[in-house]
Amino acid sequence: TLEYSEVILGKYGKEADKMVYSFKDKGGRNLSLRYDQTVPTARVLAQYQNSLPKCFRRYQIQNVFRADKPQKGRYREFTQCDIDIFGSTSPIADAEIIACTYFAFKNIGYPKIILRINDRQTLFSSLKSFSTKTADVLSIIQTIDKLDKKDKLSVLQELIKKGLSSKNANAALAAVAGAALTPNLKQIIEQSKLLGVPNQAIEFTPNLARGLDYYTGMIFEVILPEYPLGSFGGGGRYDNLINKLSGYNIPAVGIAFGFDRMVEAADELNLIPKENTGAKVLVTIFEDPQPALAAAAVLRQKNINAEVFPAQDKIDKQLKYANRKGVNFVLMIGPDEAAKNMVTLKNMQTGKQKTITLDQATDVLAR
Known part of the structure; x- marks a missing residue:
């Protein structure tokens, strides 16, 4: 539940860091409640790397905490389900995570599942030229990531507020919208299909950014069109995170689901069998x-x-x-x-x- 704040803070980005619960304990140590399971797991991988196999797969189901405004589908404490593969840079690992995600949702019975997918490297190359002294490329990406929550004008205004000219703000959005599939992403999608993910379930979304700073390559999120409450899970490749914690290069790719939101959607879509109490x-x-x-x-x-x-x-x-x-x-x-x-x-x-x-x-x- 608790991590040293120096492990947690600075790994997600300024926007996400604002939602981390941090405090001093009685010994004066700076501590934070677990924001997600990815960074703590990366810390464990760095600590025990010599005891683990080179290619390590893991799942974890645990509570996490966000200093968020509670509302429908958003909680200050909720259960998160993670699956990750460590030690492989192969697109097969990315495809495995995508396929596992699709079938986890399919087996629950959701009528339609959309996996929005993009490549963080495409975003970096498209937006790098628009960075300024007051807005680096990560800051621009975090703002563009809000396009599915805010209208285009609001996103443009935020980019301008961060220091981009009106011309460059519009050009940045146009550059993202015009991005094409990278060879790496094409390969990941093809291998995901070979693993059984239907073509109609995968949707290339060039403005998808995933606001967390630690992503380095393929990124994706889960959308349920019949229950439009935002993303039900998100993840991607984060090859540099363990290096930041330990100095060792251990590539990684994974996904996290919000279990509470999944249950809420399944209940409202009548996918949960009625409890049999034994009473007739x-x-x-x-x-x-x-x-x-x-x-x-x-x-x-x-x-x-x-x-x-x-x-x-x-x-x-x-x-x-x-x-x-x-x-x-x-x-x-x-x-x-x-x-x-x-x-x-x-x-x-x-x-x-x-x-x-x-x-x-x-x-x-x-x-």
Whole structure:
């Protein structure tokens, strides 16, 4: 969870560094909460490189922290899932990460998956000539990375504010938009397809920048068109990060998914199976709970797994509760049913309901 601030800060860029939680501990040491898992893992690789195989694959699932403004799909603490390959500069390693990412999302069941892909080297070569004393090429890239979140005018204004002339700001955007696939990126895409990633899932996006400074080559991110809440994961090649920490050259490529955002999307797209609690019927509670409690006792005596809603509440809330928990039937005994010594049994799968005696309901539930 904690790293020395000198390990964390300065690796992501000025924009990302602002979202790192940093503080002094009781011993006066500068510490930071883990912003991502890439930099801490690079530190571990640098520390234990002689004990690890030359080509090392790893996955990690852990919480990370961002000093961000909480909103839908954005959290100050969330679970991040990482996969990385260390020790290989081959485009096959890049393709492996891309394919693993695609199939991880596909196997969850998302209806459409788009992998936006670009090459950081293309961005550097396209934008290097526009750097100024107040805006180096990394700063320009960080601003251009906002094109998918802000309109073009806002991005232009930010570039001008950083010191670019209006002419050069427009020229910088035009240079990025006109970029073509590099031979390296073409090879990565072709090998990704050979690994099973469909052609329609890969989208060359020349303005994609990935705001973190440590990327050096291929970069990509995951988009779910049916749930337009931004990127669900992002990554790429970061060949120089371990060198910055240790002086040793260990190339690396990887991806990080935001697990909480993935779950949120899967839930709203109805991809998560309803929880099976074991209860076959939910007995609802009205203002007078006595008929419901007595009915629950009868059902349990007949070995029918019955759950009683814990308090009187609106009937629609009780029905939603049953639906969320995957309970197949709901038994209702409101004032009208109680007056007639009857119950209403609702089948949550079909939506049909009928008013019958408790004995008849017991027979249905016992089947």
